[in-house]
Amino acid sequence: MRQENGVVRVLANWAGVLPFLLFAALFLILPTTNIILGAFRGPDGEFTFANIANLAQPRLVASFWLSINLSLFSALLGVIAGFLVAAAVTQGNLPPRLRAGILTFSGVAANFAGVPLAFAFIATLGRLGLVTVILREWFGVNIYTMGFNLITFWGLIFVYLYFQMSLMILIITPALDGLKKEWREAAEILGATGGQYWRMVALPVLFPALLGSFALLFANSFGAIATAQALTGSSQSLITIQLFAQIRGDVLQDPSIGYAIALAMIVITGVANTIYIVLRARSEKWIR
Amino acid sequence: MTATIHPARSRPRNLWSWITFGLAVAYFAVPLIGMFEFSLRKRRDVYSLDAYASVLNDPQFQSTFLFSVVMAIVTVIFGIALVLPAALWVRIRLPRLRPLIEFITLLPLVIPVIVIAFGYIRMFNTSSFLPMTGSAMSTNVLLSFGYVTLALPYMYRAIDNGLRTLDVQTLTEAAQSLGAGWMTILVRVMLPNVFSAVLSGAFLTFSIVLGEYVFAALLDRPAFGPYMVAIGGNQAYEPAALAVIAFAITWGCMVLIQLAERLAPHNRAKR
DSSP states (O other): OOOOOHHHHHHHHHTTTHHHHHHHIIIIIHHHHHHHHHTTBOTTSOBOSHHHHHTTSHHHHHHHHHHHHHHHHHHHHHHHHHHHHHHHHHHSOOOHHHHHHHHHHHHHHHHOOSHHHHHHHHHHHSTTOHHHHHHHHHHOOOTTTTTOOSSSHHHHHHHHHHHHHHHHHHHHHHHHHTSOHHHHHHHHHTTOOHHHHIIIIIHHHHHHHHHHHHHHHHHHHHTOOHHHHHHHTTSSOOHHHHHHHHHHTSSOSOTTHHHHHHHHHHHHHHHHHHHHHHHHHHHHHHOO | OHHHHOHHHHHHHHHHHHHHHHHHHHHHHHHHHHHHHHHTOSSTTSOOSHHHHHHHTOHHHHHHHHHHHHHHHHHHHHHHHHHHHHHHHHHHTOGGGHHHHHHHHHHHHHSOHHHHHHHHHHHSSTTSSSOTTSSHHHHHHHHHHHHHHHHHHHHHHHHHHHHHTSOHHHHHHHHHHTTOOHHHIIIIIIHHHTHHHHHHHHHHHHHHHHHOOHHHHHTTOOOHHHHHHHHHHHOSSHHHHHHHHHHHHHHHHHHHHHHHHHHOHHHHHHO
């Protein structure tokens, strides 16, 4: 073997990871740290909590609240719907081909978010959308005079469900596959009904996975912006839309408030993701 | 199996499964049918492909789409060049760095995209130490760096999964004893072996980058995402046509991922 001196060996040891670490530091860690520090920096560079305190203005509180509510409900519905679908295709004696089909499609739908998704729903349930028109002309039902509108809180949730439910199907299917047949058989031999089996065996085992998925879906929807922006313009002023406008310089007189908004968003998605990661580790104990 | 024990009980279970499945299919399929039907309505009273023709002939569409495709390709190549050596080094030389590297690759999922983009604007503006937003070209580079960052979780996991199925240590030593340098090992030994894993990471990255909106809009680059938003604001049928095109591309990428995974060596060995 070739003789190497210390420096060369250290360099060779680190040559593969060094570019990666440098890149991550420069284009991920530092920009984020910069934002976090900015949240505590006053106009003259001094340390202050004033920016954070400024978050208490009603308009921002309302936006945070809207985003949190939207994420909570879309995550909750996504967890329930995705779980039911995944349970149907894994445990429901359906032909295996349907299961493969749903999983593949979920992979597509989970990535079919953003602007095109908004267009698809406008074309379907907008004022001239296919379903709206069919209901009106064939069944005489005008959903818009009945109070339906896609550009509302619940309309947005209905659209978000598209990628939330798909993501849920993708992450919960492995957990459902981990439910052992023996557990169900044991429960049935002891006289349990299907409902009792789910309530007393399967759901407790799956609980960490379900809660973890909920946290992940929450974060997934909390950080989203493109779908809402393309669908509603800025009529639903989510916190992401507020921050977007702030960065572009459209609104909010005080520029440092942007840092505080960003920091609060990191904290919220950070907590949600930590819950997800911790609970995923816990659920993997049971389900292998 | 349970059906043979309790034939009576499995039937309602099956019925509920079919109902749930049917509802899911309806929810998934109706918006797709809706957007497709809508995209054909541009000409009065008759279905036509006019909306597609209008989109495809729009020079703005051509230039933004091309821009995003080039961006996606650059991102994929740069991402592989960055992640493959790191993942390999963690396996053979610096296993104690694994938790750190995994933590870093998870961060882009934790930090909202808009926050990262905000950080870029603040850190690389024209009065900073690295004024990357100064010219169009350097802003493009910055945008592709942003996309590499977004792709890190998917890229790293795909490549690391690929390396897991290999005996990396033996391959490296064998190559070294034949006189290969690190470049040769990376490009001619590891890359072909993890090619299918790399491909599935690459297609996922490609489909994410192609329609990405926040980064491109905030860095003010003429990409496909912002173009779609602009069209959505001022035209009726073209957005639906764009959505069909975007869906077809997403679908194509997912199909290619599945094909790539079918090519993976550990799957091949089983058959």
